[in-house]
Amino acid sequence: MHFTTPVLEEETKIKNAWMTAMLPFSFMTKKEIALSEELLSNGYSFFNLNDKKQQSEFYGDIELSSIALKQNFLSYIERRLFPKNIRDDGFQRFSKEISKTGSLQIHDRHYLFTILSIDITLCPFGIGFVSIRVKLEDVNLFSDALDFMHHFRILEPKTNNQLGMEVQYDGEPFTCIHDFIMKHLCPEIQKYTVHDDRRDGYFGSLPYFEDERMLVTNYIELDEDHLPIEQLYRASQLDGYTEESVPFISAANTEHMEEYLKTRVNTRYMPKLCDITTEHVQTTIVYRDTTEAFREKARVRFMGVHYYTILLHYFYKLTLLELSFRYCELAWKKDEIYVEKLMQLITMFSSKYYFQEVSSRSSSREMSKRLREIFKIDELFSEVSKTLDALYVNQQKAADKRQNYLLFVLTMFTVVSGIYGMNLIIEEWDGNYKWSEIFHYNIYEWICLITAVGGILMTFFLLVSTFYNYIRKRLQFWLKY
Known part of the structure; x- marks a missing residue:
């Protein structure tokens, strides 16, 4: 097989570039209202789709x-994405305008950027x-644009x-970008995030967060009419520069690039625009031979429909990963209540939020389909559902076995009591009883004593055990969920 080595013949020029970096976190659902109120008191606005001021x-x-936005999403998705107040179920979005300029320096390269705004979106399931x-x-x-985006999405530099x-x-x-975001840009959310000593992953709350890098969506307007396959691949990976400031390509042959991009590039609007969707990057590239009216529509699409479509499917992915992590964490014999609650969560997730069709527009449906395939959402959902079903069935079997053992013991007491006609009584028990008399009991009296005391103890144990398990399960669910 013959392979072609990728070569960058000349640098591509651009006119404009925007990006949105999405950082997921896990928050305490019991304090969602308190977090919402704190965000409102710190300059954030609850996003209202009907507020014309918020549109710009x-x-x-x-x-x-x-x-x-209203026409793009189907009605049952629209009411989840755009709830009317902070107490409605759905995606509670709080936005704050920033409009401040900063700089990022890496080695001998220096980039200026402006943070336009910040969204904090509180989704279901924490x-x-x-x-x-x-x-x-x-x-x-x-x-330069790819290099900036590559480094900005890295939460904690290591290499x-x-x-x-x-x-x-x-x-x-x-x-550290993580400190920049959590300690400077939005410190309000820190005390509401989940901190679990058993979870050593990202920020103590998302141990399944992949590679500790943010998902990036970007929009780049080129000053070129064409982009070679090498540059398209670099855009899909955010390949910037090496340490020596040489343009970098994270692949060794062109055939691999073509095969990789075949299912990840949407050419619906070519030669004016193309979309590239990968596991961590969503890129929109607009070419020079495009009218200003088309550019304006593409920018609005990037900030609106694309943003919410990606947010929704990223939520799907992370929720399913969260459920997977929860059942992997289970102490199987101790946490049987969690399996039942996880079954309830996956049922609620599938009935209220997880839909195959989310858009009424063909272009958005194409994007949604690619995101489902690339994020492997359907496979994750099937795996979680099957695993939880299997866990639930196994725990039901274990519970049935325990119930059978209990019924066996109770049956033995019933049989013994029936043999004696339910008259398990010793004459000395009617008066002032002396415990020393038990050493003189015959076999009949010993059977009476053991049956009576055993029955009383078992009844007391069952009452205490039932009450204890009920309280423990309620506390476990309240503390964990």
């Missing part, structure tokens, strides 16, 4: 179309998202290529 408040010079909208300033090269990064914002330096 959070997107720089881009104005969102509420009509397009999943939340911090979405940061960024506009790149004075960035003219395609590689040599990542180390040395520094963000300057509000006069403060930050060497």
Whole structure:
């Protein structure tokens, strides 16, 4: 087999670039209202689709179309994505305009950026998202834009290529994007996030969070009429520069790039625009030979329909990963109540939020289908459902066995009592009883004593055990969920 080595013949120029970085977190559902109220008191606005001011408040010079959003999503999804108040079920979005400029430096490269706004979206099942909208300033090269996005999405730099990064914002330096977001941009959510000593993953709350990098959606307007396969692949991976500031491609042959992009590039609007969807990056590329009216529609689409479509499917993925992690955490013999509650959660998830069709527009349906395939959402849902079903059946069998043992013991007491005509009584028990008399009992009297005392103890044990298990299960569910 012959392979072609990828070569970058010349650098691609761009005109404009925007990005949205999505950071998931897990919050305490019992304190959702308190968190919502704190966000409102700290300058965030509850997102209302009918508020005309909010259609242009959070997107720089881009104005969102509420009509397009309403017409794009089916009614049962629309009411979940755009609840009317903070007590309704659904995606509670709180937005704050920022419009401040900062800089990111990595090695000898320096980039200016403006944070347009921040969204904090509180979703069902304790999943939340911090979405940061960024506009790149004075960035003219395609590689520069990719390099900035690559480093901005890394929460904690670890490799040599990542180390040395520094963000300057509000006069403060930050060497870790995670600290920049959690301690400076939105510190309000820290005390509401889940902290579990058993969970050593990202921020103590999302141990299943893949690679500890944010999901990035970006929109790039080129000053070119064509983009070679090498550059398309770089856009799908956010391949920026090496440590020596040389444009980087994370693949060794062109055939692999073509095969990889075959199912990830949407050419519906070519040669004006193309979308690239991968596991961690959603890229929209607009070419030079495009009218200004089409560009405006594409920007609105990026900030509106694309944003919510990706947010919804990312929520699907993380919720299913969360459920998978929960049943992996179970102490099987101790946490039988959790299996029942997880079954309730997966039922609620599938009945209220998880739908195959979410859009009434063919272009959005195509994007939704690609996201489901690339995020492996259907496979995750099937795996979680089957595993929970199997766990539930096995625990039912174990519970049936325990019930059978109990019935066996109770049956033995019933049989013994029946043999003696339910008259298990010793004459000395009617008066002042002396315990020393038991050493003089005959076999009949010993059977009476053991049966009577055993029956009393078993009745007391069953009452205490039933009450204890009920309280324990209620407390476990309240503390964990």
